[in-house]
Structure formats: C-alpha cells, structure tokens
Amino acid sequence: MASVKVYPRLDKVNKNGQVPIYIRLTKNRKSKYIALDVYINPNDWNEKTGKVRAGAKNANQINSFLSSKEAEAESIALEMETRSKFITASDIKSRIIGRPPTDFFEFMEARIKAQSEELSIGTIRRLKSILAKLKKFVENEKLFFDEINVRFIRDFQHFLIEDLKNQINTVHSNLKAIRKMICDAIDEELMPSVKNPFNKIKLKGQKTFREFLLNGELERLEGLELEEESILNHHRNLYVFSSYSGGVRISDLLMMRWKNFNGTHLHFQIRKSREELSIKLPKKSLEILHFYKGYEQNTDDPDPESFIFPLIKIKPDETDRLKVFNAISSATAFTNKNLGKLALLDKPE
Numbered sequence: 001m002a003s004v005k006v007y008p009r010l011d012k013v014n015k016n017g018q019v020p021i022y023i024r025l026t027k028n029r030k031s032k033y034i035a036l037d038v039y040i041n042p043n044d045w046n047e048k049t050g051k052v053r054a055g056a057k058n059a060n061q062i063n064s065f066l067s068s069k070e071a072e073a074e075s076i077a078l079e080m081e082t083r084s085k086f087i088t089a090s091d092i093k094s095r096i097i098g099r100p101p102t103d104f105f106e107f108m109e110a111r112i113k114a115q116s117e118e119l120s121i122g123t124i125r126r127l128k129s130i131l132a133k134l135k136k137f138v139e140n141e142k143l144f145f146d147e148i149n150v151r152f153i154r155d156f157q158h159f160l161i162e163d164l165k166n167q168i169n170t171v172h173s174n175l176k177a178i179r180k181m182i183c184d185a186i187d188e189e190l191m192p193s194v195k196n197p198f199n200k201i202k203l204k205g206q207k208t209f210r211e212f213l214l215n216g217e218l219e220r221l222e223g224l225e226l227e228e229e230s231i232l233n234h235h236r237n238l239y240v241f242s243s244y245s246g247g248v249r250i251s252d253l254l255m256m257r258w259k260n261f262n263g264t265h266l267h268f269q270i271r272k273s274r275e276e277l278s279i280k281l282p283k284k285s286l287e288i289l290h291f292y293k294g295y296e297q298n299t300d301d302p303d304p305e306s307f308i309f310p311l312i313k314i315k316p317d318e319t320d321r322l323k324v325f326n327a328i329s330s331a332t333a334f335t336n337k338n339l340g341k342l343a344l345l346d347k348p349e
Contacts, residue, residue: 121325
C-alpha cells in the first residue's frame, strides 16, 4: 500500500525564513513529492500531530487545507491500487496533480487517431483489432504501462494462441505492433526504456511461402474452356498474369491502370510497402493486356486512368480511402473464392 504524508521541507527555506509544505507519496520504497503552495514558519510545525500549531497565523485554515489534500491523495492512491497492483508513486502523483495516468489503452487510441491520415485503412483496422484483443485479455478499462512487463507479454501471447486460436505469424504481428507503441511511448517519456519488456523478448515469426502453380498446372489452368465474358475467365486471367509477371499481388493488380503500362513494362507503387517497382512483362502477360485493351472501351488506346482489369467496383477517380479499401477487399475475396473453383476444374481426370 502507498503511504501519504504531509510535512514541511525544512531544507527549502525561502528569503522570508519560511518553508514549503509537501505531500510525500511512498510506494515500494520509492517516493514522489507534491508541493502544496503553502509556506509556514518552521517553528509553527507540530511534528507529533503533523499539523500547524494552534497559535500560528491562519492555523485552522491551513490545517483544514492540508487535511483535505492528504485525504484526497489517500483516496486516489487507494483507487488506483485497487485497479492495478503495478501502480507506482509516480502514477499516483501524476493523477493528483492533474496529468492523466499513463494508460496504454488511451495512448494507443490517441496514436491510431493521430496517424489516421498516414496509415492505410488495413493497418488502422489491424491496430484497432489488436487493441480490442488487449482489452479482452486485460478485462479492465485501463492498462497502465507498469503492468506491461515480460510476464504480461508472455501471458498475452499464450492468450492469443490458446484462447483466440491466432496463427503464429498473427501473434508475431500483434506483438510487433505493441512493441512499436511502447517504443513510441518511451520516446515521449511516458515509460522508462529500462522497463521495455521487449528488451528481454525476441519475437520470431514463421517463414511464409507464396504458392504458385508448376508449369504443367499453369498450362492446364490456361487451357480451361471458359466463357470470355465470365467472371471466372477474368479471375483466371488475373492469376495467370500475376504468375507470369513476377507474382504481383492481386490487390495491386486490381488497382493497376493503363497509365502504369508503357508497352513493355509495368511501373507502379506497391500498396503494402509503397515501394516503387518496374517489371518487364513477358509475352504471356502482354497477350493478356492486349485482350483487355479493347475489352470495354473497344480501342487500342484506352483511357490512361481506367483500370486494366474490370474487376473492382469503384470509379477510377475515387478518393475516399475507406471506399477504396473496401472495394479492394471485396474484389480480392471474390477472386480468391473463384481461384478455388478454378483449382477444382483444373484437376486432371
């Protein structure tokens, strides 16, 4: 339990010979001090009663004020200790003098809001999902930084795997996001770097491999007889184009415009990493682009701003980030579903 004591600082005598009254907060043998803007003559202090002597000037008013401040400090300390056993004297002091406690949930929510313009919709949703998982794990409205130690991280990791059935790489990604938030909090001096639990935790993910069809399998997929106008045919073309073009992600291909193609190369920015990329297209890829050049606009010179593949249900000039994100997510899910159907059609007799 934290102890609260009101006392005069006899080592801080001002030019009038008076000393200031402080509250001393002690928790786990560490103390923090709060000045109360009250000055008295050192001889007017009664050490036994912890009050100003009755005969001193304004003794009643001063003693009443000191008693109220002491009671307020004790009440706040008790409330905070009831919520968390990891509360420090510094946390209690911050609450008493009006600064918000170092609540990780509040900090993370504020960071997400502050970065809403620079982060992708997908990243924002992922961070909010991680925050929801943390709240579910803690089962409390607040999570103080001092609670986030090595044991806490290990227990949360176990919770993600055993209770939420998250995959190893999802757990790894979640913990990396929390580590980044803690590093940001340390930069803002909300948490000392020595208390960063990730100083003692090494994060490990699993290597992932993107599956592509073998030459024979890809040829069988290309040879499937599909109606030219069918969505299955468009999804087949999208996958085949990706396979021959260095494995460009479906989400990037869905947003690919004719202005990204110069006749031999695709020049574009990867949505996930924002890396600029240039890919020289092989003959098979060029044949697919030739098919789509006159597909909707019936011209060999399509609008540079129009999408190459007619699969995403937004206008090329759409600027609403959420609408764009939802359109890509929906089209990607539909594509993946149909690729599963094509895989079944592709199976040899």
